Amino acid sequence: MKFWRQCFWVLLSSAAVCCAQAEPSDDASVNAMLLKMQRIEQSPAEKQLALEHGKERALLCFRCHGEDGNSLRDYIPNLASQNAAYLFTQFEKFANGQRENYVMSKLAPSLTTEERIDIAVYFADKPVLSRTQGVISDAKGKKIYDSLCYACHGTTGHGDQQYPRIAGQPYVFLEKTLLSFKNNDPQRRNSPMTGVIQNLTEADLKAVAAWVSNLP
Numbered sequence: 001m002k003f004w005r006q007c008f009w010v011l012l013s014s015a016a017v018c019c020a021q022a023e024p025s026d027d028a029s030v031n032a033m034l035l036k037m038q039r040i041e042q043s044p045a046e047k048q049l050a051l052e053h054g055k056e057r058a059l060l061c062f063r064c065h066g067e068d069g070n071s072l073r074d075y076i077p078n079l080a081s082q083n084a085a086y087l088f089t090q091f092e093k094f095a096n097g098q099r100e101n102y103v104m105s106k107l108a109p110s111l112t113t114e115e116r117i118d119i120a121v122y123f124a125d126k127p128v129l130s131r132t133q134g135v136i137s138d139a140k141g142k143k144i145y146d147s148l149c150y151a152c153h154g155t156t157g158h159g160d161q162q163y164p165r166i167a168g169q170p171y172v173f174l175e176k177t178l179l180s181f182k183n184n185d186p187q188r189r190n191s192p193m194t195g196v197i198q199n200l201t202e203a204d205l206k207a208v209a210a211w212v213s214n215l216p
């Protein structure tokens with residue numbers, strides 16, 4: 001049984017790799033993986049296994065993202081409580097070059113699809129701890145959030161299967177990321193975010209980043 005399951009995975013992962021090479025953003029194979037993740041979420045036994053494997057494979061990530069997914073540096077995002085689907089799809093983006101970061105772009109392609117799934121399930125399961133952000137929230141940040149951001153990221157900033165959680169991310173990461181979106185930085189290209197924040201000034205972006213960073 002275990003043998004056949006492994007054979008199945010080898011076949012499936014090599015199929016995914018072939019497709020990814022032939023066509024960098026193969027939505028069909030990513031969607032198949034997202035369905036697999038949904039199945040894992042629904043089966044306690046499979047989830048337990050994914051959590052155990054994920055923790056082993058995530059060793060490589062701990063020195064930056066923290067053992068419990070709470071980032072150890074302010075420019076590095078938390079992975080804790082991030083939606084598993086978002087973690088997986090962003091990882092795919094680093095692997096196929098749509099998103100770029102010196103370390104992430106090297107790490108992502110070195111893991112198998114199954115490992116990426118298990119790692120995503122592992123970090124998504126961890127709670128976000130509160131951190132000292134060094135910025136205070138004000139009414140301006142709240143106003144921008146409540147008029148522009150809540151529609152996709154939710155009133156609490158926790159996102160859903162489709163949109164990432166942003167609540168409680170380190171302020172430095174949020175500010176840098178919002179500027180990247182606004183300036184169409186190749187690291188974060190082709191995002192709906194670019195249009196959404198186009199008319200916000202740098203001061204607006206700082207205010208909304210401060211608000212979001214302090215959301216629980």
Ligand code: HEC
Nearest residue numbers: 058060061064075076077087090091101103104107119187
């Ligand atoms: C040397 C530090 C470092 C290591 C090690 C590292 N990362 Fe990252 N990771 C980063 C940085 C920095 C970013 C943010 C890049 C950016 O600004 O777009 C990031 C971004 C991410 C993102 C996107 C999150 C988001 O909210 O946008 C995911 C997912 C991720 N890393 C997963 C992993 C996993 C899984 C591992 C281990 C296999 C790992 N990282 C190892 C530094 C690291």
Ligand code: HEC
Nearest residue numbers: 077148149151152163164166174177191192193196197208
């Ligand atoms: C139309 C839907 C939509 C709206 C409105 C929106 N976002 Fe986003 N946001 C997204 C999507 C989708 C992503 C995923 C990244 C991507 O596609 O590039 C994202 C990503 C982000 C990220 C990066 C998260 C990460 O960890 O990588 C931040 C930060 C963010 N949004 C903040 C905001 C803020 C602040 C606002 C309000 C000013 C806002 N968003 C409004 C859809 C939206």
